[in-house]
Amino acid sequence: MSEAHLQPPADDHRPSADAERALGFGRVLAYFLKLGAIGFGGPIATVGYMQRDLVEQRQWMNRQDFLDGVALGQTMPGPLAAQVAMWVGYLRRGAIGAAAVAAAFVAPSFAIVVAVGAVYSRYSGSSVVQALFYGIAPAVMAIITIAAIKLVKLTDRRDWRLWSISATVFALTALTGSEPVLVIVGAGLLMILLDARPRIRLRRPKPPDDVAGTGGSPKPMPMLVGLGTMAGGGTLASLAFFFLKTGAIVFGSGLAIVPFMRAGVVDHHHWLTNSQFLDSVAIGLITPGPVVISAGFIGYLVAGLPGAVVASIAIFTPIYLGIVVPGRWFLRHRDNAQLRAFVAGATAAAAGALCGAVVVLTRQAVTDWITATIAVATLGLLWRFKIKEPYVVLATGALGILLH
Numbered sequence: 231m232s233e234a235h236l237q238p239p240a241d242d243h244r245p246s247a248d249a250e251r252a253l254g255f256g257r258v259l260a261y262f263l264k265l266g267a268i269g270f271g272g273p274i275a276t277v278g279y280m281q282r283d284l285v286e287q288r289q290w291m292n293r294q295d296f297l298d299g300v301a302l303g304q305t306m307p308g309p310l311a312a313q314v315a316m317w318v319g320y321l322r323r324g325a326i327g328a329a330a331v332a333a334a335f336v337a338p339s340f341a342i343v344v345a346v347g348a349v350y351s352r353y354s355g356s357s358v359v360q361a362l363f364y365g366i367a368p369a370v371m372a373i374i375t376i377a378a379i380k381l382v383k384l385t386d387r388r389d390w391r392l393w394s395i396s397a398t399v400f401a402l403t404a405l406t407g408s409e410p411v412l413v414i415v416g417a418g419l420l421m422i423l424l425d426a427r428p429r430i431r432l433r434r435p436k437p438p439d440d441v442a443g444t445g446g447s448p449k450p451m452p453m454l455v456g457l458g459t460m461a462g463g464g465t466l467a468s469l470a471f472f473f474l475k476t477g478a479i480v481f482g483s484g485l486a487i488v489p490f491m492r493a494g495v496v497d498h499h500h501w502l503t504n505s506q507f508l509d510s511v512a513i514g515l516i517t518p519g520p521v522v523i524s525a526g527f528i529g530y531l532v533a534g535l536p537g538a539v540v541a542s543i544a545i546f547t548p549i550y551l552g553i554v555v556p557g558r559w560f561l562r563h564r565d566n567a568q569l570r571a572f573v574a575g576a577t578a579a580a581a582g583a584l585c586g587a588v589v590v591l592t593r594q595a596v597t598d599w600i601t602a603t604i605a606v607a608t609l610g611l612l613w614r615f616k617i618k619e620p621y622v623v624l625a626t627g628a629l630g631i632l633l634h
Contacts, residue, residue, distance in 0.1 A: 276311035278377030308549030339519030347530035365630020367595035368605035396582035403586025421575030473544035
């Protein structure tokens with residue numbers, strides 16, 4: 231496609247109206263089903279894949295729409311990759327589209343963790359999981375590093391202020407080991423003061439006549455009712471309510487919920503031993519899709535297939551609501567100068583936080599000279615050659631079994 235066919239500037243990657251109509255929703259679902267099956271590397275890498283595929287290569291959405299999803303995801307609870315996927319579905323088909331894309335995106339990893347849970351519960355193959363993770367974890371860090379670099383370039387471009395925000399939040403996250411949600415919001419407010427300071431106008435407020443008539447608001451209650459029906463038993467009800475609370479406190483990365491999840495699963499409810507819980511985290515890390523799918527693995531060990539279904543739906547329900555409930559308002563006001571300034575600052579801060587998370591995760595994954603060699607070698611190969619990520623995961627997993 232020549233540059234003459236692109237309506238706005240080339241870096242916006244805005245698809246034409248004809249392209250929008252020609253793209254069927256089935257193709258979108260097929261893409262996310264495939265991404266859910268091969269999207270290794272956690273939220274940073276998966277968001278990088280979406281940016282590469284949907285914005286740069288296929289041009290199914292423009293750059294600003296994509297960044298809007300990243301910004302909204304960073305201000306709402308949930309792992310970033312799942313939020314951006316739901317946002318793409320929401321832009322296409324509203325609340326139903328968000329639910330359909332979420333189901334397609336999560337289905338492959340859910341099937342994997344259920345299958346692994348069945349084998350694990352029968353054979354207790356934790357040693358194999360640990361051996362696989364020994365080789366895969368440092369390779370995943372290399373995948374995440376490259377994706378994080380691309381994400382920062384996409385969000386900050388040539389604005390030194392945004393680069394300064396990203397660098398500051400990167401350092402803060404790397405040093406503290408936590409994602410500074412309040413700092414992300416503060417960065418958005420800072421950009422409002424710098425670029426779009428609102429003018430104070432003294433006038434009578436407009437009466438809210440049209441509030442009740444906005445129409446089209448997503449109605450999430452059927453999902454909650456269905457969840458309550460599924461969680462009718464005692465253990466299932468406990469799983470449902472626990473993972474509902476867990477899903478409501480996830481910001482940016484699924485790994486942020488590990489301490490909270492361990493306290494509930496191991497110490498409070500005594501569903502799993504500490505060793506079993508660590509194995510469930512490893513399963514979430516080495517399977518494609520969002521890391522929080524480890525909830526499905528835990529649910530399976532606790533209550534079989536019904537437990538896996540209930541835990542998975544429960545942990546994704548707050549994430550879904552965090553996209554579709556404010557989504558219509560966000561779309562209606564996204565051209566507002568203050569909102570755009572806030573999005574620019576918050577997204578730059580979020581990109582810095584994700585890069586800082588790479589440092590934190592690398593400390594856990596790279597534990598000796600062998601894992602360090604795997605990480606550096608994988609980074610060099612991925613930087614030089616366009617190797618598909620699943621091949622990298624399979625190769626390093628086999629290497630982990632040989633070495634460990």
